[in-house]
Amino acid sequence: MNKLLLILKVLAISIILPACLSCSKEDNKETYYADFSYDVQDNQVIFTNASTGDYLYVEWDFGNDESTGKSADKSKVHTIYFPLKGEYEVTLKLWGNLNTESDTKTVTKTISIDADDPDYVNPEGLIWSDEFNSATINTANWKFEVGTGDNGWGNNELQYYTNGDNAKVVDGKLILTAKKVNDDKVQGSYTSTRMISWGKKEFTYGRIEVRAKLPSGTGVWPAIWMLGANLGQVGWPACGEIDIMEYVGYQPDVVHATVHTPAGYAGDGNGSSKSLPTCEEEFHIYGLLWTETSMTFYVDSPDNVVHVYAPAEKNDANWPFNKPHFFILNVAVGGNWGGAQGIDNAIFPQSMEVDYVRVYELN
Structure with a gap:
């Protein structure tokens, strides 16, 4: 009888103990x-x-x-x-x-x-950039064009470009400032800056992005653009001109992208415009996808296209874009387009701020 009771107790324990352990596990999971x-x-x-x-x-x-x-x-x-x-x-x-x-x-x-960090530099495919993080403008990348140019830089512009007096780097931003000298509204009544990378940084094809905030007011004409490095040999427009971004202050909140070639230049350039209501208050990316067959201009993202230039049959007249080009950053005052509706002298000084210029390999 005692053996039978012992066997029954062992069986009971063997049944109850796993059940209790299972309960313990389940209880633990619920705590x-x-x-x-x-x-x-x-x-x-x-x-x-x-x-x-x-x-x-x-x-x-x-x-x-x-x-x-x-x-x-x-x-x-x-x-x-x-x-x-x-x-x-x-x-x-x-x-x-x-x-x-x-x-x-x-x-x-x-x-x-919601947005990319503008200060983040993705190293993948990056060929060159100027982040403007040093205390001064990097002369290995840029030089200044000085003076009033021929016929106001070919456009009857009124500013005198100084040798760096109107450009500075502040808190990681390049500041290009147009200033009023007098109220006469004639050539030399304003000073400004025209920076170029000619002979220093020149590129053929790639994804180009420039992040900038634009000046405001009637009479200003900021631009982010490129010219062919063979300008000295063949002249303009045979060298080709790539206007990544142009803006005229009397037409607020509209940015323009245009190409100029022997087949179409000046008022006959090939371009388009896009509404951008915050371009004077906020930084935006002005971009270009430049391949052997086409140019796609965009704002902020390649999906937000401003203009596409892709002639079906290419020749020297319509496609001088198979050669190196250099950057130009400037703020003009007046001129055939920028001054078409006059100049408001009360707006000055006015600045274009540039966060960076970046060039990537195409994927």
Whole structure:
């Protein structure tokens, strides 16, 4: 009888004990819950663990190839940098007291980054850039053209370009300023800046991006453009002209992109315009995709096209763009186009601010 009772007790324990262990595991799983909060601040996101209950470890995956691994520091606040716009899946994983994969809980949330960080330089495909981060203008990249030019730089412009007096670098931005000298509204009544990379930095094909904020007011005519490096041999327009961005102050909130060739130049240049209501208040990217067969001008993203130039049959007259070109950054005053509706002397000084100039290889 005693042996029978002993056998029955052992059987009872063998049945009850696993059930209790199972209950313990299930109870443990129900004692903690995964959650987190986040605060998006431009391109930085602050993540805070908001989980509750009893658990051993936390593990973060921020969806941008950055993760923490298993950590016992449950209260650590993580500030993560997301340089590029897009949506990212962020996951927080908790490890329960059993410290097994079966005893874990996760929560995943989608965060949105609205814009690329303008200060982020993606090294992939970058050929050259000037970020204007030094104290002065880099003379290895730029030089100044000085004077009033022939016939006001060919456009009856009224500014005198100085040898750097109207250009400076402040807080990582190139500042090109047009100033009033007198109220006469004649050639020399204004000073400004015209910077060129001729003989220093010249390029053929690529993705070009210049981030800038534009001046305002009737009479200003800022431009971001390129000319063929063979200008001295063949002259204009045979060298080719690529106007990545032009702006005339009397027509606010509209930017222009144009090409000039022997087949069409000056008022007959091939171009288009686009409305950009914040161009005077905010920085925008003025871009160019330049291939062997076409030029696509855009604002902020290649999807936001301003103009496409792609002649079906190319020749020297319509495609002088298979040779190196150099950059020009300037702020003109008056002229055939910029001064078509006069000049408001009350607006000066006026500046174009340039955050960077970048040239990438084409994908």
